[in-house]
Amino acid sequence: MTAEEIAAGTPKGPRPLGDLERLVMEQLWSAEAALTVREVHERLAETRDLAYTTVMTVLDRLAKKKLTERERDGKAWRYKAAAPREELAADLMRDALDRAGDRREALVRFVGQVSDEEAALLRDALARLEARDG
Amino acid sequence: MTAEEIAAGTPKGPRPLGDLERLVMEQLWSAEAALTVREVHERLAETRDLAYTTVMTVLDRLAKKKLTERERDGKAWRYKAAAPREELAADLMRDALDRAGDRREALVRFVGQVSDEEAALLRDALARLEARDG
DNA sequence: GGGCATCTACGACGTTACGTAGTAGATCCT
DNA sequence: AGGATCTACTACGTAACGTCGTAGATGCCC
Numbered sequence: 001m002t003a004e005e006i007a008a009g010t011p012k013g014p015r016p017l018g019d020l021e022r023l024v025m026e027q028l029w030s031a032e033a034a035l036t037v038r039e040v041h042e043r044l045a046e047t048r049d050l051a052y053t054t055v056m057t058v059l060d061r062l063a064k065k066k067l068t069e070r071e072r073d074g075k076a077w078r079y080k081a082a083a084p085r086e087e088l089a090a091d092l093m094r095d096a097l098d099r100a101g102d103r104r105e106a107l108v109r110f111v112g113q114v115s116d117e118e119a120a121l122l123r124d125a126l127a128r129l130e131a132r133d134g
Numbered sequence: 135m136t137a138e139e140i141a142a143g144t145p146k147g148p149r150p151l152g153d154l155e156r157l158v159m160e161q162l163w164s165a166e167a168a169l170t171v172r173e174v175h176e177r178l179a180e181t182r183d184l185a186y187t188t189v190m191t192v193l194d195r196l197a198k199k200k201l202t203e204r205e206r207d208g209k210a211w212r213y214k215a216a217a218p219r220e221e222l223a224a225d226l227m228r229d230a231l232d233r234a235g236d237r238r239e240a241l242v243r244f245v246g247q248v249s250d251e252e253a254a255l256l257r258d259a260l261a262r263l264e265a266r267d268g
Numbered sequence: 269g270g271g272c273a274t275c276t277a278c279g280a281c282g283t284t285a286c287g288t289a290g291t292a293g294a295t296c297c298t
Numbered sequence: 299a300g301g302a303t304c305t306a307c308t309a310c311g312t313a314a315c316g317t318c319g320t321a322g323a324t325g326c327c328c
Contacts, residue, residue: 015150016233018286029235037304054288056305061286075295075304089234090243093227099150100223101163103252108259109224118237119260125242126257152315171275188317190276195315209275209324 013095014088017067023048024058025067029085034071034078147229148222151201157182158192159201163219168205168212 017025027043028035035043041055059079062068067088070077083091100106111119151159161177162169169177175189193213196202201222204211217225234240245253 013150015285016147016230020287022233050287051289052304053290057288058286060306077305084239084243085235086240086243089230089240090247092230092233093240093244094247096150096223096226096230097248097252099156099226101219104255104258105218106220106223106227107252107255108262109218109220110227111256111259111263113224113228114231118231118241119263121238121241122245122256123260124238125245126253126260128242129245129253149314154316184316185318186275187319191317192315194277211276 013098014091016092017088020050020054020058021062021067024055024062025081025085025088028068028079028081031080034073034080036073036076036078038076040079147232148225150226151222154184154188154192155196155201158189158196159215159219159222162202162213162215165214168207168214170207170210170212172210174213 023044024040027040031039037052037056037059040059041050041052044050044055059068059070059077063070063079067082068079069082070079072078097103097106111122114122157178158174161174165173171186171190171193174193175184175186178184178189193202193204193211197204197213201216202213203216204213206212231237231240245256248256
């Protein structure tokens with residue numbers, strides 16, 4: 001735990017993204033390179049009518065939450081996702097597991113909920129892990 | 135999807151519990167039988183100084199969110215958890231996985247994050263699933 | 269059966285997160 | 299220099315949550 005987390009009491013895990021935050025992150029995740037506010041705004045304009053500054057605010061908040069990183073490009077900032085979408089998902093899964101009481105029971109219930117295909121993917125992932133880490 | 139969910143747009147998955155909500159749920163989960171507001175209040179009083187009505191409000195909100203169920207006992211209500219703690223955790227994990235882009239990638243990252251022991255528990259759970267469902 | 273204790277229903281207020289946007293001032297390019 | 303563009307900051311509405319009070323219903327005891 002960091003000092004801030006201790007001071008704040010119970011360290012809160014990652015929270016799920018808001019709806020707009022998710023839309024913005026999806027643009028960053030699907031982009032090749034880092035995007036400016038304008039570029040994200042343009043891409044979102046296909047489906048949503050948002051003010052330029054709205055997109056800017058969201059990007060800014062995401063940066064404060066360490067979900068995006070930004071670098072200067074002239075007077076503008078370029079934003080990119082700090083982590084792949086799948087990493088975020090894995091973080092949320094881990095966090096949920098950490099809050100479960102009995103991990104064995106939680107994992108049993110989890111695998112009972114996933115589809116056959118997902119179960120197969122899980123087996124693959126575990127097999128790969130074993131091959132790599134021993 | 136229910137009609138409400140369709141009307142609301144993107145159906146939101148289960149949200150993580152708030153701090154006090156979690157404390158209250160933990161009392162219910164660790165109790166043998168359904169508890170009254172007073173009983174929950176008394177148990178929480180060991181560590182936190184809360185108004186009786188605060189506990190009541192939280193229990194009530196949890197019931198509205200279908201996280202607890204209640205039955206009459208004289209003029210009072212008795213509350214019990216609607217699902218085991220581990221089921222809640224599994225739901226959150228499922229929800230996180232649903233929001234991941236590439237499930238394979240998300241699961242690979244997830245198993246890469248868990249401890250060796252948790253990975254072993256996962257293998258067990260999958261083996262049991264295979265034995266049961268074919 | 270009247271009164272006290274207890275319980276619920278409902279409302280209320282502060283805080284924080286998020287969606288949404290405007291204004292003001294800095295910056296860059298022509 | 300001046301317009302276009304970008305950022306920083308502020309702001310407002312809504313919803314969730316932590317927190318509690320008041321008012322009225324209900325049950326129990328003497």
